[in-house]
Amino acid sequence: MISQNIQLDEQGRLKHFLSIEGFKRQHLINILDAAEPFANVHEQAVKKVPLLRGKTIVNLFFEASTRTRTTFELAAKRLSADVLNININTSATSKGESLLDMLHNLEAMHCDMFIVRHNQSGAAHLIAKHVSPHISVINAGDGCHSHPSQAMLDMFTIRRHKKEFADLKVVIVGDILHSRVARSQIHALTTLGVSEVRVVGPKTLIPAHIETLGVHVYHDLQAALIDADVVIMLRLQKERMQGALLPSENEYYHQYGLTEKKLKLAKSDAIVMHPGPINRGVEIASSIADGPQSVILEQVTNGIAIRMAVMSQTLGRSNQEPPKSKGGNV
Amino acid sequence: MTQISETSPEIDNTINLEQLLDKMHQAINKKIHHLSKEDVIMVGIHTGGFWVAEKLYQRLELSSPLGSLNISFYRDDFTKIGLHPEVKPSQLPSGLDDKHIILIDDVLFTGRTVRAALNEIFDYGRPASVTLAVLLDRGERELPIYADIVGQEITLKAGQQIKLSGPEPLALILNKS
Numbered sequence: 001m002i003s004q005n006i007q008l009d010e011q012g013r014l015k016h017f018l019s020i021e022g023f024k025r026q027h028l029i030n031i032l033d034a035a036e037p038f039a040n041v042h043e044q045a046v047k048k049v050p051l052l053r054g055k056t057i058v059n060l061f062f063e064a065s066t067r068t069r070t071t072f073e074l075a076a077k078r079l080s081a082d083v084l085n086i087n088i089n090t091s092a093t094s095k096g097e098s099l100l101d102m103l104h105n106l107e108a109m110h111c112d113m114f115i116v117r118h119n120q121s122g123a124a125h126l127i128a129k130h131v132s133p134h135i136s137v138i139n140a141g142d143g144c145h146s147h148p149s150q151a152m153l154d155m156f157t158i159r160r161h162k163k164e165f166a167d168l169k170v171v172i173v174g175d176i177l178h179s180r181v182a183r184s185q186i187h188a189l190t191t192l193g194v195s196e197v198r199v200v201g202p203k204t205l206i207p208a209h210i211e212t213l214g215v216h217v218y219h220d221l222q223a224a225l226i227d228a229d230v231v232i233m234l235r236l237q238k239e240r241m242q243g244a245l246l247p248s249e250n251e252y253y254h255q256y257g258l259t260e261k262k263l264k265l266a267k268s269d270a271i272v273m274h275p276g277p278i279n280r281g282v283e284i285a286s287s288i289a290d291g292p293q294s295v296i297l298e299q300v301t302n303g304i305a306i307r308m309a310v311m312s313q314t315l316g317r318s319n320q321e322p323p324k325s326k327g328g329n330v
Numbered sequence: 331m332t333q334i335s336e337t338s339p340e341i342d343n344t345i346n347l348e349q350l351l352d353k354m355h356q357a358i359n360k361k362i363h364h365l366s367k368e369d370v371i372m373v374g375i376h377t378g379g380f381w382v383a384e385k386l387y388q389r390l391e392l393s394s395p396l397g398s399l400n401i402s403f404y405r406d407d408f409t410k411i412g413l414h415p416e417v418k419p420s421q422l423p424s425g426l427d428d429k430h431i432i433l434i435d436d437v438l439f440t441g442r443t444v445r446a447a448l449n450e451i452f453d454y455g456r457p458a459s460v461t462l463a464v465l466l467d468r469g470e471r472e473l474p475i476y477a478d479i480v481g482q483e484i485t486l487k488a489g490q491q492i493k494l495s496g497p498e499p500l501a502l503i504l505n506k507s
Contacts, residue, residue, distance in 0.1 A: 013412065037400065037419035045426075046453035049403035051413070316412035 006128055014313045016128045018139045019146040020187035028191055032156050035309035039302065041078055051312050052081035055112045059085045061140070062118040067276050067300060068140050068150070072115045075307035084111065099123075100130055107132055112315060114138070121145035121180075136314040144178050150275055151184035153306040155192060157299050158230055161271050165192040171224050171266075172197070172215075174234035174256060174283055177205045177245075181275045182234055190214045200224040201256060204245040221256050228266040233258055233274045233284050249282050258284045263293065271295045339505035342492070347465075347500050350481030351382070354463055355389040357479040358432055361461055362390075369458070371429045373397035375447055376418060378436030381496035382465050386434060394429075397422040404446035426455030436494040438464040441475035466502075468492065 007022055009015040014027070041049055057076040061069050069085070076083045086106075106114070113136045116124040121143030128137040141147040155165075162168055170189055176182045176199050189197050190213065199210060200218040211217055218224035225231065236252065246252055258272065272284075272294045280286045288294060362370050371394045374383025380398045387396045402408075402417040433447060444462060451457065463479035468486055486492060491505040 033416050034413060037403070037417045040419040041403075043424075044453045045455050048453065050449070051403050051408055312408075312413050316408055 013317045016137045017310050020148050020184050035305040038308040039305040050080045052079035055081040057081045057113045058111045060116045062088050071303040075304050117141045147180040147184050150181050151188040153303040156302045165194050168194045168229045169196045170230040171228045172199045172232045175205045178237040179234050198224045225265040231272045342502040342504045368393050372432045374434045376400040378494035379434045383434035394423050401446040404450045428458045431457045431460045433462050436465045438467045441471045441473035444475050
């Protein structure tokens with residue numbers, strides 16, 4: 001588990017954003033509150049605010065991503081930062097340069113933030129431990145471990161529809177075993193005080209001892225959906241599956257796919273979420289993905305606001321004295 | 331010009347806020363009387379400026395809703411003081427292009443807030459004009475900015491701060507920091 005210390009500076013301010021573990025409820029609430037005004041920036045004729053003007057943010061994606069990488073890039077650009085996208089496949093790491101050597105080179109170019117996605121759990125944490133003190137690191141997904149900005153955009157989306165976390169029953173369905181999103185969501189939901197988190201999936205895709213995180217385990221989707229307020233569907237991560245964990249996609253859809261009939265078991269105002277990309281007809285019926293209870297595209301939009309909030313909080317720190325101007329901005 | 335005595339912190343009763351608001355109202359009316367009401371948009375700077383704007387908005391009959399401007403994302407000291415986690419979003423009426431904006435703040439001092447507010451307004455559109463109206467002008471500008479309409483000019487001693495509390499009732503609080 002990642003210790004709290006590395007993510008916060010000496011004054012308790014957000015320095016890196018690597019995992020939900022180690023944050024208290026108020027930290028998470030601060031991020032959600034900070035994201036609210038950023039959700040309106042797209043209403044301006046100029047869809048930008050000048051907060052991070054002059055900062056350089058590097059997208060370091062060692063693993064494929066469309067949504068996460070582009071929303072991080074858009075978030076950085078809407079904050080007026082300069083963004084560098086490193087294409088790892090054609091970079092010098094493929095010529096044998098080590099990860100840390102590459103980082104030190106990027107540091108020498110005076111970058112301020114690394115957004116890191118890697119297929120190895122703990123990669124962003126390792127980078128955060130080795131970068132210069134002024135650099136912030138944000139984890140955009142590491143192996144099966146953590147995807148904290150995705151979890152926070154999901155919490156933001158839930159709060160916009162449901163207000164109070166404490167009264168909610170939240171169901172997470174599918175490939176929990178390989179899902180860093182599910183792990184981060186579980187930590188965020190329990191930290192925010194959600195009364196009941198249910199995880200449901202085939203035995204082969206539920207990690208052992210997950211109950212210790214404070215969730216209820218189900219293997220029957222229908223039973224898990226009863227009275228649910230929020231239903232989160234996960235993608236089957238076939239690229240991470242080794243060996244025969246599933247009989248077939250058809251069989252999976254039959255048992256764990258969300259259909260209109262099954263969704264009726266949840267509360268009538270339940271919302272349906274999915275971190276994307278969705279596999280229609282594998283984990284979710286098209287009529288639900290495109291239906292009135294789906295907030296899947298809202299999640300994408302909210303991802304920009306949450307990432308703007310995390311970036312501006314981590315880079316809006318300084319050890320300098322407050323400005324000498326007479327009382328600041330008056 | 332009123333000289334304010336050195337006190338810490340207390341409500342200042344030497345200034346009659348209602349009189350200042352009346353004076354500002356008259357000056358704004360004079361400024362906009364030749365314009366069509368639909369072309370005038372009043373915008374208050376969060377939070378004190380918005381409270382003053384609410385009072386003036388009640389006195390004027392404008393058709394456009396009152397706007398509020400939160401300049402937190404446009405401050406010049408962001409990297410020094412960071413971001414307040416509870417920034418309220420700006421609410422500006424859509425379509426600022428070619429409108430006449432009456433920008434309201436409570437206390438004009440260094441001019442940095444107004445600089446930030448102007449930058450933010452121009453990210454929403456290209457107004458025909460911006461008129462700055464402030465309740466108090468305490469001088470000591472750090473930027474080339476002036477107010478078209480001023481309720482009252484005041485002078486404070488070094489280290490003194492004046493602040494509007496509100497929204498109901500509005501009161502001026504003097505603070506010796």
